[in-house]
Amino acid sequence: MTSDDVAIHAQGLHKSFGDLEVLKSVDLTVRTGEVVVIMGPSGAGKTTLLRCLNLLEEPDAGSITVRGRTVNCAGPRHSRNRRRLIRDIRVRTAMVFQQFNLFPHMTALQNVIEGPIHVRRLPRPYAIEVGERLLARVGLTDKRDEHPARLSGGQKQRVAIARALAMEPEVILFDEPTSALDPELRAEVLQAIKNLAAHGMTMVIVTHEIAFAREVADRVVFMDKGYILEEQSPSVFFSNPANTRIRSFLRLMSDSGPHPELEEAS
Amino acid sequence: MDLLAQSVPILLKGMAITIFLGVTSFVLGFWLGGLIALARISRFALLKALAIVYVSVFRGTPLLIQIMLVYFGLPQLGIQLSPVPSAILTFTLYSAAYLSENFRGGILAVEKGQWEAAGSMGMTYSRTLRRVVFPQALRIATPAIGNRFIALMKDTSLASVVTVVELTRVAESVGSSTFRYVEAFVVAGAVYWLINSVLSVGQELLERRMGRAYA
Ligand SMILES: Nc1ncnc2c1ncn2[C@@H]1O[C@H](COP(=O)(O)OP(=O)(O)OP(=O)(O)O)[C@@H](O)[C@H]1O
Ligand SMILES: [Mg+2]
Numbered sequence: 494m495t496s497d498d499v500a501i502h503a504q505g506l507h508k509s510f511g512d513l514e515v516l517k518s519v520d521l522t523v524r525t526g527e528v529v530v531i532m533g534p535s536g537a538g539k540t541t542l543l544r545c546l547n548l549l550e551e552p553d554a555g556s557i558t559v560r561g562r563t564v565n566c567a568g569p570r571h572s573r574n575r576r577r578l579i580r581d582i583r584v585r586t587a588m589v590f591q592q593f594n595l596f597p598h599m600t601a602l603q604n605v606i607e608g609p610i611h612v613r614r615l616p617r618p619y620a621i622e623v624g625e626r627l628l629a630r631v632g633l634t635d636k637r638d639e640h641p642a643r644l645s646g647g648q649k650q651r652v653a654i655a656r657a658l659a660m661e662p663e664v665i666l667f668d669e670p671t672s673a674l675d676p677e678l679r680a681e682v683l684q685a686i687k688n689l690a691a692h693g694m695t696m697v698i699v700t701h702e703i704a705f706a707r708e709v710a711d712r713v714v715f716m717d718k719g720y721i722l723e724e725q726s727p728s729v730f731f732s733n734p735a736n737t738r739i740r741s742f743l744r745l746m747s748d749s750g751p752h753p754e755l756e757e758a759s
Numbered sequence: 760m761d762l763l764a765q766s767v768p769i770l771l772k773g774m775a776i777t778i779f780l781g782v783t784s785f786v787l788g789f790w791l792g793g794l795i796a797l798a799r800i801s802r803f804a805l806l807k808a809l810a811i812v813y814v815s816v817f818r819g820t821p822l823l824i825q826i827m828l829v830y831f832g833l834p835q836l837g838i839q840l841s842p843v844p845s846a847i848l849t850f851t852l853y854s855a856a857y858l859s860e861n862f863r864g865g866i867l868a869v870e871k872g873q874w875e876a877a878g879s880m881g882m883t884y885s886r887t888l889r890r891v892v893f894p895q896a897l898r899i900a901t902p903a904i905g906n907r908f909i910a911l912m913k914d915t916s917l918a919s920v921v922t923v924v925e926l927t928r929v930a931e932s933v934g935s936s937t938f939r940y941v942e943a944f945v946v947a948g949a950v951y952w953l954i955n956s957v958l959s960v961g962q963e964l965l966e967r968r969m970g971r972a973y974a
Pocket of ligand 1: 510513515533534535536537538539540541542
């Protein structure tokens with residue numbers, strides 16, 4: 494595996510909030526073009542891991558490498574160079590949030606071109622052209638000039654996906670992209686993500702959607718209590734999991750859908 | 760009534776000065792208040808402390824004392840200001856303290872997810888403020904800011920004590936020269952009320968427009 498094949502390499506990540514140790518030495522490597530699905534019970538640290546990969550949260554220890562650029566979390570905290578490096582990594586690792594987090598004062602298109610114009614410094618006409626193409630790609634051409642308040646949850650999340658794509662990131666990180674959606678709106682978002690997978694987009698996806706994960710994942714990572722317990726191909730993971738924790742987790746998931754309060758009890 | 764009718768031009772002039780004081784101080788206070796709010800939320804402890812002290816002093820002392828201190832006190836330090844600039848300076852400093860708190864409230868009310876969405880795409884702090892946070896904070900703070908403007912309009916009457924010939928001072932002098940105090944002050948009060956009614960309508964329209972802006 495040459496370094497060119499690696500989109501993200503995270504090594505020895507630790508993260509605590511006060512006394513609570515949420516990540517306890519996590520290593521994760523994501524190859525270019527790979528779709529990694531992260532599963533695990535509530536509180537396992539899945540969101541925290543994603544946020545650390547984007548450096549929205551700074552790990553207490555460990556290192557993160559994106560396209561040959563490494564941030565070492567033990568280094569000095571507030572230098573100018575470090576801030577620039579962190580921004581650089583954030584540009585390359587786009588986030589799609591559970592709550593969408595679209596900018597409410599901007600239209601769908603403005604949301605999509607905000608990063609290209611004000612972070613990537615692309616010329617406005619070009620950004621608009623790309624933005625329109627991306628909205629078309631998620632099936633929202635006709636919503637171009639609507640504000641988020643006028644969009645359904647599924648449409649909002651698809652705008653958020655277009656906004657992520659507009660950064661031309663190395664990898665897109667999804668944190669439960671369908672959890673805030675009514676069941677009947679989930680399919681359109683999952684379909685949009687599957688389309689990205691078909692086009693070879695590198696993605697890390699936290700999700701509870703088992704059927705979706707089975708279909709889209711190249712690898713399933715199971716997290717529990719701040720550790721990665723298992724990394725498997727989806728066929729093995731779902732059909733023949735070695736670990737009893739995973740077996741009981743899957744049983745609960747298929748019985749009752751995502752029920753965080755039940756999962757913790759297992 | 761004749762005597763009062765003769766006073767109309769000078770009353771109008773007083774009204775113009777009142778509006779000038781109020782609008783100028785509000786605009787200047789708006790920008791200064793914005794800067795103070797930035798200092799207040801900054802991660803630099805010194806800036807933050809300065810902002811806290813500033814707000815605490817200007818909110819915690821009577822406006823009348825601030826006005827007199829600036830007008831009568833600054834000359835003692837060798838700074839001579841004529842009445843109108845000195846009043847504008849005081850009103851600006853004073854309203855900036857209140858406005859900065861309105862801005863801060865607006866900024867804090869913007870969802871954390873907005874900062875995160877901007878940050879996660881590599882946007883810098885200052886650009887996130889300008890592009891994402893301020894537009895939303897301003898909208899949230901609009902009612903409070905409008906109320907501040909109206910309060911300031913009334914506060915400008917205190918400039919009369921440092922010889923600024925604004926509405927209140929005009930009413931006072933008309934009253935004393937005609938001995939028609941009741942009429943003079945009622946008219947002056949009515950003019951303040953009129954000015955602020957116009958401001959209220961403007962505020963209402965602005966709030967309604969901002970409410971629509973997101974839809
Ligand atoms: N900013 C924070 N401050 C304090 N504690 C936090 C913070 N963020 C997360 N935690 C705690 O860290 C633990 C892991 O949280 P995390 O959100 O990463 O879990 P998760 O695996 O994403 O769970 P879920 O499936 O419920 O989303 C939880 O106990 C949570 O309460
Ligand atoms: Mg989570």
